[in-house]
Amino acid sequence: MKLHIVLLGMLVGLSMAQLAQAENVYKWVDKDGKVHFGDRPTSEEAQELTVTDKSAPISSPSSDDTDAEYADNDEATSGASLMTDSGVKKSSAPFAAKQLLGRWQDDMLNDAFDTYAPDGSYSRDANLFGSKLTLKGSWKLIGNELQVQIKTKSISLPNGQSKTEADVRLNKSQLINISGTEMTLLRNTKGGELEFTYKKVGD
Incomplete structure (x- = not known):
């Protein structure tokens, strides 16, 4: 049964x-x-x-699910963007500090040179209206961010007089391109983001 x-x-x-x-x-x-x-x-x-x-159960996708999907896509797109406002391509991979070693000439100021030494010291030499300006400090590269710590400023006048004083400030720039003998930095200024190009003139 x-x-x-x-x-x-x-x-x-x-x-x-x-x-x-x-x-x-x-x-x-x-x-x-x-x-x-x-x-x-x-x-x-x-x-x-x-x-x-x-x-x-069968259901149509809700608007919340759709919005979340678009949000994920937007986030992925913004993360993959490797272009600056002026169209210069950024690098998604970090640069090596050894790529900066040497003496670099400012493309905007022909008489200005930045030197990055292997021991981490930094100096900038520039001629302004017959006077020589020298900045000294240290540098380090964290990811693609170049940090330059200025410590002193020296001015040598045409008449032979010179003056050295403390000038403590930290300059931060994004290293967006470096290949062979050319380097491009992106820096925030009072006028907004500006790109600075340098050419290597010595090791």
Whole structure:
């Protein structure tokens, strides 16, 4: 008797499963443009769909899910952007400190030279209206950020007089390109972001 009850239960279960599989599922779009799914269409333009597995609920993607997807794409796009405002391509990989070693000439000021020494010392020599300006300090490269710590400033006048004083300040620049004998830095100034180009003139 018990065996008959078990077999009857199995047959009823199989019949219910077959009925569930046989149900129709429809898809339609309402007047507001929203997509709906259901077993009873409320629109004449509803399309009948073929569903083989109804174990999971069918629902249209919500606006929150869509917004989250676009947000992820925007974040990925902004992270992959390697261009400055002026169109100079940035490098996504960090540069090596040894690439900076040597004497570099400022492309905007022909009489200005920056020297990055292996011991971490830094100096800038520039001629301004017959006077010589020298800045001394230290430098280090953290990722692609070049940090130059100025410590002293010296001025030598044409008449032979000279003066040295403390001039403590930290200059930060983004190293966006360096290849062979040319280097480009991006620096925040009072006038906004400016690019500075240097040419290597000595080791």
